[in-house]
Amino acid sequence: MDYSPKVMEHFANPRNVGELADANGIGEVGNAKCGDIMRMYLKIENGIIEDVSFKTFGCGAAIATSSMATELIKGKPIEDALKLTNRAVVEALDGLPPVKIHCSVLAEQAVKAAISDYYRRQGIDPTPIVGEQCENCDCENCH
Amino acid sequence: MQKLIYADHAATTRVSDSVFAAMLPYLQEQYGNPSATYAIGRETKHAIENARAQLARLLNAAPQEIYFTSCGTESDNWAIKGYAHAMKSKGKDHIITTAIEHHAVLHTCQSLEKEGFSVTYLPVNSEGYITAEQVKDAITDRTGLVTVMYANNEIGTIQPIGEIGAVCKAAGVVFHTDAVQAVGHEPIDVKAEHIDMLSLSGHKLSAPKGIGALYLRRGIVLPPYLDGGAQERGRRAGTENTAFIVALGQAAEDAGKDMEARQKRVADLRDRLIEELSKIPHAHLNGGRSPRLSGNVNFSFAGVEGESLLLMLDMQGVAASSGSACTSGSLDPSHVLLAIGLPHEIAHGSLRLTLGEDNTDEDVDTLLRVIPPIIERLRAMSPTWEKYREE
Numbered sequence: 001m002d003y004s005p006k007v008m009e010h011f012a013n014p015r016n017v018g019e020l021a022d023a024n025g026i027g028e029v030g031n032a033k034c035g036d037i038m039r040m041y042l043k044i045e046n047g048i049i050e051d052v053s054f055k056t057f058g059c060g061a062a063i064a065t066s067s068m069a070t071e072l073i074k075g076k077p078i079e080d081a082l083k084l085t086n087r088a089v090v091e092a093l094d095g096l097p098p099v100k101i102h103c104s105v106l107a108e109q110a111v112k113a114a115i116s117d118y119y120r121r122q123g124i125d126p127t128p129i130v131g132e133q134c135e136n137c138d139c140e141n142c143h
Numbered sequence: 144m145q146k147l148i149y150a151d152h153a154a155t156t157r158v159s160d161s162v163f164a165a166m167l168p169y170l171q172e173q174y175g176n177p178s179a180t181y182a183i184g185r186e187t188k189h190a191i192e193n194a195r196a197q198l199a200r201l202l203n204a205a206p207q208e209i210y211f212t213s214c215g216t217e218s219d220n221w222a223i224k225g226y227a228h229a230m231k232s233k234g235k236d237h238i239i240t241t242a243i244e245h246h247a248v249l250h251t252c253q254s255l256e257k258e259g260f261s262v263t264y265l266p267v268n269s270e271g272y273i274t275a276e277q278v279k280d281a282i283t284d285r286t287g288l289v290t291v292m293y294a295n296n297e298i299g300t301i302q303p304i305g306e307i308g309a310v311c312k313a314a315g316v317v318f319h320t321d322a323v324q325a326v327g328h329e330p331i332d333v334k335a336e337h338i339d340m341l342s343l344s345g346h347k348l349s350a351p352k353g354i355g356a357l358y359l360r361r362g363i364v365l366p367p368y369l370d371g372g373a374q375e376r377g378r379r380a381g382t383e384n385t386a387f388i389v390a391l392g393q394a395a396e397d398a399g400k401d402m403e404a405r406q407k408r409v410a411d412l413r414d415r416l417i418e419e420l421s422k423i424p425h426a427h428l429n430g431g432r433s434p435r436l437s438g439n440v441n442f443s444f445a446g447v448e449g450e451s452l453l454l455m456l457d458m459q460g461v462a463a464s465s466g467s468a469c470t471s472g473s474l475d476p477s478h479v480l481l482a483i484g485l486p487h488e489i490a491h492g493s494l495r496l497t498l499g500e501d502n503t504d505e506d507v508d509t510l511l512r513v514i515p516p517i518i519e520r521l522r523a524m525s526p527t528w529e530k531y532r533e534e
Contacts, residue, residue: 001450011454018523028526032486032527033487035448035476035487036448037527055524057488057525057526063451
């Protein structure tokens with residue numbers, strides 16, 4: 001697989017890996033059948049993403065996109081994090097091979113799933129804010 | 144610079160020194176067309192016939208039964224499609240194969256299904272073996288061809304080829320085997336094993352990529368694969384790839400020497416890897432222990448995805464492969480790992496290490512030093528590892 005140096009750098013030294021003990025929003029997307037699972041942990045205070053971390057089972061691109069997505073949203077207001085697109089993740093990584101674009105989609109969805117979970121914990125219906133979530137995100141949807 | 148640990152010999156091999164030396168003169172000095180009348184043409188013709196004899200000896204075949212092709216895939220296509228089309232006139236339209244064949248065979252069979260042939264894909268057991276009984280039970284009066292791989296490229300399992308050959312012979316069914324992974328590494332006797340057609344590839348036994356061969360038992364007639372001149376007895380026309388044919392001949396001769404001693408040395412390395420890697424928690428050896436290709440090690444590590452594992456190994460100078468979908472660009476993990484019953488998520492986490500005669504004890508030491516920490520690191524960042532860890 002021909003990855004950019006940036007992808008390889010994030011793969012070799014992923015940022016914000018692991019669980020977040022005091023997370024108040026956790027989202028998981030993907031499934032083991034298609035080989036990628038991403039779980040995003042958020043600690044949100046006063047509408048700001050104070051801390052973020054991830055755990056990912058997947059290929060080099062899945063790990064690199066998770067890492068990059070956490071960097072792009074850390075310290076940002078929720079509204080900004082919701083605007084994170086897979087395209088932005090791809091660009092920040094200096095591109096991805098075409099067969100790996102779905103990994104960036106997964107990263108975008110993981111952020112949204114974690115924010116949805118945060119709203120749900122606050123007793124707020126996330127759908128009007130975050131949009132429809134891909135609950136049973138199967139392989140066809142991801143790839 | 145970091146030393147490369149090459150552990151992907153099932154993918155391809157380095158051209159050996161003796162093979163390289165043997166083929167070189169046929170590029171710039173002995174460049175004559177083998178069909179030509181003058182001396183440098185006749186000499187290349189002799190070189191080709193010498194290579195044919197060298198390869199025939201390795202298989203206990205007659206030189207006239209060997210046809211040079213461009214690769215194992217071509218040999219498979221020619222043998223299977225060619226014989227399938229030939230058998231139609233005898234009222235036969237059924238082919239038997241296995242679920243774990245290489246794509247060169249599987250996709251060829253699928254292509255024949257579209258033409259109206261029916262194909263039985265025999266399942267393997269959880270260790271990756273089929274039995275001659277299964278083949279026998281699947282043969283009907285419409286069966287004309289059985290094609291079963293000699294040894295599997297992913298999990299290294301060696302099928303009971305001699306027994307299957309005997310079953311086919313008794314039933315009057317032609318038997319083809321894709322022996323790409325076995326030739327040069329396992330003793331093969333086409334006569335004793337009742338093999339009618341056998342495909343092989345040069346680059347798996349220290350010849351270059353781009354040369355293969357098909358053994359066709361005398362009496363098996365296939366339609367020509369390439370129409371044209373009289374090369375390869377008119378069945379596979381086109382000017383011969385002289386240098387590579389000479390290389391394959393030399394590789395075959397080298398492979399025949401001390402095969403048993405070489406096998407044992409490589410198998411000892413393999414067995415040490417298997418013993419030690421088995422100690423990693425939730426590591427699963429794919430494919431039975433015996434009979435197994437002497438260089439093949441294939442493990443799944445729960446909670447770990449194959450491509451990530453390969454990338455991290457690559458960073459440490461280790462070349463290996465995986466049955467993970469991510470490495471193939473397809474959605475599904477290896478059909479072989481699914482056929483032996485692995486769940487998808489486990490199949491995604493496979494690691495194939497295939498050793499060759501150039502690997503050393505020190506290489507195995509290095510592999511055993513670098514692999515466990517990588518598994519640990521990937522598991523630490525894996526959300527699927529948690530459920531296994533707690534078991």
